[in-house]
Amino acid sequence: xxxxxxxxxxxxxxxxxxxxxxxxxxxxxxxxxxxxxxxxxxxxxxxxxxxxxxxxxxxxxxxxxxxxxxxxxxxxxxxxxxxxxxxxxxxxxxxxxxxxxxxxxxxxxxxxxxxxxxxxxxxxxxxxxxxxxxxxxxxxxxxxxxxxxxxxxxxxxxxxxxxxxxxxxxxxxxxxxxxxxxxxxxxxxxxxxxxxxxxxxxxxxxxxx
Amino acid sequence: xxxxxxxxxxxxxxxxxxxxxxxxxxxxxxxxxxxxxxxxxxxxxxxxxxxxxxxxxxxxxxxxxxxxxxxxxxxxxxxxxxxxxxxxxxxxxxxxxxxxxxxxxxxxxxxxxxxxxxxxxxxxxxxxxxxxxxxxxxxxxxxxxxxxxxxxxxxxxxxxxxxxxxxxxxxxxxxxxxxxxxxxxxxxxxxxxxxxxxxxxxxxxxx
Numbered sequence: 001x002x003x004x005x006x007x008x009x010x011x012x013x014x015x016x017x018x019x020x021x022x023x024x025x026x027x028x029x030x031x032x033x034x035x036x037x038x039x040x041x042x043x044x045x046x047x048x049x050x051x052x053x054x055x056x057x058x059x060x061x062x063x064x065x066x067x068x069x070x071x072x073x074x075x076x077x078x079x080x081x082x083x084x085x086x087x088x089x090x091x092x093x094x095x096x097x098x099x100x101x102x103x104x105x106x107x108x109x110x111x112x113x114x115x116x117x118x119x120x121x122x123x124x125x126x127x128x129x130x131x132x133x134x135x136x137x138x139x140x141x142x143x144x145x146x147x148x149x150x151x152x153x154x155x156x157x158x159x160x161x162x163x164x165x166x167x168x169x170x171x172x173x174x175x176x177x178x179x180x181x182x183x184x185x186x187x188x189x190x191x192x193x194x195x196x197x198x199x200x201x202x203x204x205x206x207x208x209x
Numbered sequence: 210x211x212x213x214x215x216x217x218x219x220x221x222x223x224x225x226x227x228x229x230x231x232x233x234x235x236x237x238x239x240x241x242x243x244x245x246x247x248x249x250x251x252x253x254x255x256x257x258x259x260x261x262x263x264x265x266x267x268x269x270x271x272x273x274x275x276x277x278x279x280x281x282x283x284x285x286x287x288x289x290x291x292x293x294x295x296x297x298x299x300x301x302x303x304x305x306x307x308x309x310x311x312x313x314x315x316x317x318x319x320x321x322x323x324x325x326x327x328x329x330x331x332x333x334x335x336x337x338x339x340x341x342x343x344x345x346x347x348x349x350x351x352x353x354x355x356x357x358x359x360x361x362x363x364x365x366x367x368x369x370x371x372x373x374x375x376x377x378x379x380x381x382x383x384x385x386x387x388x389x390x391x392x393x394x395x396x397x398x399x400x401x402x403x404x405x406x407x408x409x410x411x412x413x414x415x416x
Contacts, residue, residue: 040268143259162260194256
């Protein structure tokens, strides 16, 4: 049994997203459990990269699944399921950020808060790692700061394409933009991130990549 | 051979591996021979690598349970929400609701009497009184109804359509005339029926 009370049958892992949504619409809560398992990490992470707030990211991800569940009975496959789900999440992020604009913390502040809360690996742990890992973490921190400084219209396609690994086509569908516009915005966003992190990157580190 | 400007335009795509093999080869040869573009390439590759390998966070342990909790709470609330919204709307728009109700009733009455051309009970009388009545041309009479207060109508020819006779006990025959062009509707039929009493002979024939 699952937490939802539905049957946790192994065959559900073999079903496509669309088949699971069809079953969910027929009242099979176990099918929706499988949907949540497949996408919870991706939804939480895309929301985290977009908002920089871990709590908000969890909230957005849960709301995304609630919206998907509510639409299950009338769900029709007009786009790839994951694309549709990302679209819900991105729109919720956009709305939440606008609503909380006056309360919004920068990613750097959020990172500090997360570290204090033990969400991230603490300094002692980092010291125990090889230098290479520390460098990677430092690079990650710099990139998060750079993403935080990007305007929303550049941050969204960059996160979807370069962080989440979606195709240009999917990114365009999610953001409702032509592929050419998506490519152009992504390249400009990459260039800005590169310019922002370049001064902090050790030449030898770059050489090593 | 590509120059530096051309190469830099292609570098992001080169780092992604999305160039065709021929173009990719030309970029590769340029980078091998140009220190500036090589450095640019390494910075771009580090940026893309850093983006791709950003630390990922894990959903909380009870994420699935919290999703279901949200679903169950919201679905339960939605059941009450519809009724609540409707009652709240009624409360906030009392004046509009009352005015709308009256307008609806009036519209129903209008449709009822407008469709069959009849008059509602208590509506103004048919005949126009006084000088205006006498001003009607010969063969016509002045009328009014709830739509217009002065209507000229032809005085219809009449024809007997009913003849009742009871030879056993009555010495008169009652003949009723009914307007030819009007089918009397039940509430107002009497206005168009004019009893005429004629004397009859002992054998029952009319004089």
